[in-house]
Amino acid sequence: MENFIISMIIAATPLLLAAMGELVTERSGVLNLGVEGMMLMGAVVSFAVANSTGSSTLGIACGAGAGLTMALIFSVIALSLLANQAATGLALTIFGIGASGLIGQSFVGIALDPLPKLAIPALSDSTAFGRILLGHDAMVYLALALAGGVAWFLSNTRGGLALRAVGDNHDSGHALGYNVIAIRYLATMFGGACAGLGGAYLSLAYTPMWAENMTAGRGWIALALVVFATWKPWRLVAGAYLFAAVTQLQFYGQDWGLPVASQFLAMAPYVATILALVIISRDVNLTKANAPACIGRPFRAER
């Protein structure tokens, strides 16, 4: 049970990072479906940098930068050139799969030391409490801190108010004097950097290596998590841990003697995503209450 919880916390971290970024992007009224592509670029760039320089910190930073750059491409096409956001996001994913495969081809089969654990000697080994809550690597806590920061920013700051205003009604936001496009650029790039961090966690800590398409749909699950959380940061944290628990079923299911083929256990996260979407979406009031009203709609200033 203890191992299960620990592996759940680790599996939740990349989902939480990527989904928290997308939550901010979507609250500004932008739907970026390219999370999968941005995560893959974050994963491959961070691995390549960490492997070449030996510095995992630099690797993580470059992974975030790669995600941010991808988000910038999206922003130019979808926000400045007013292209269909769903299609542009798909293009970003297709491009990311190809580009990460190209960058990563010389890194396939190399293993890296996982990120160091932050151990507090007396506490993190002796008790179950310590082993579960303490002694993870820094990014586990970074993801939680990020969630707290996003929650605080959205509800307690002027910037957060402006971001939500622009996402709920871009015409009013524009009339109030906010630069809608600039705010959306920033929110989208923040989302890209977070997706890059999520990818970096996969290739530096979760499985410290690079493999083509190693995100295996986590970018898409992150998108579903945002809906599942009804665009609320703290619900997103709960959702990410819940999802990670389901993901871990495939590794523990056979140990526990579940009489099911491994492929069906591997389906669990995808089926769970569908179920979660259905449960949340069926209640229109629940989704409508917090969904950014202008999500996915391009904005062009009339004057």
Next chain:
Amino acid sequence: MIVLEPRPQPSRALGLLSPVIAIGLTLVAGGILMALMGRPPLQALEIYFFQPFEEFWLWLTLPADEAAMWLYTPSEVVVKAIPLALIGAGLAVCFRANVWNIGAAGQYTLGAVLGGWLALGAPEGASGIWLAPYLAAGVLGGMICAAIPAWLRVRFNANEILVSLMLTYVAALLLDWLVRGPLKDPAGYGFPVSKDFSESFVMPVLVDGTRLHLGVVFAILAAVALWVMMGRTMKGFEVRVIGAAPRAGAFAGFSRDRTIWFVMLLSGGLAGLAGAIEVSATVGHLQPQISAEYGFVAIIVAFLGRLNPVGALFGAVILAVSYIGGENAQIMLKLPKAVTGIFQGMLLFFLLGCDTLIRYRIRLALPGRA
């Protein structure tokens, strides 16, 4: 400052030109990428995008006896284009209705699975007539896989993008389980493959010496039929109105739910058909890898065809050329396969960017002058 100014009327000329401009920009960007990778850019582009056409040209112009040897590459382009065109035509209609079925890869897989299940379960010595139920099973498999997101969307308002996409992973795992479990060939030396389909379940080849098969007829028929439907029938009008202005559609008595069902089943059925055809024509048995990525690439095909089913036919040929060119470049320039994906992603970027020019013109606005 550069600003976009809406055109009073969408430009027809640019509507036709924008895919051409996008292809041109992709070639330029691709050339730069090649140069960065230390490959001769012009030679690389020639291998990728022109060599397949060159051989087609030779085949057309040379006398019959010399032409035959140049037939292979063009026929391979068509073979690759068949599944892309089938899926792309369906997706074009689906996207027109503003319904985002991006799980065509899963529908393709389930079509292959259901068809394959029939082919492997058919009695010994089944006659050629069995090909018809085989293809029907493919359509049905694709429809089943598309019905799930359609139903969840209509009944529970669940996002069809995410549901259909999640099902691609489920379908791939299902296929993986089948070929490692119930459908595994006992004489397959432990490889995860099913038994080979019997002769009757192999798509008939149309031209000797090539792999060009009957599927091409299906692809052309589907594209033309959908084109007629979209432009000439009430159903097509309904799909377009619901996609462009759902409220107006509701006032006209069109049902959004019915349209979602219709376009999802249509695009899913075609993707399933493509899966059944492809497995029968080029693989001959079930295995974990059945080129399900065609389901994603067909999204680019649909956009390259400007969401017009016949346009998707041309889009499919161009994407097929990039596949064949990519295979040649792998051999001749030692370029990794991933480069093909980069080209395809860039093409969609440029396409979407260029489509802006149809509705807007670009103006230089000087600050202080309003």
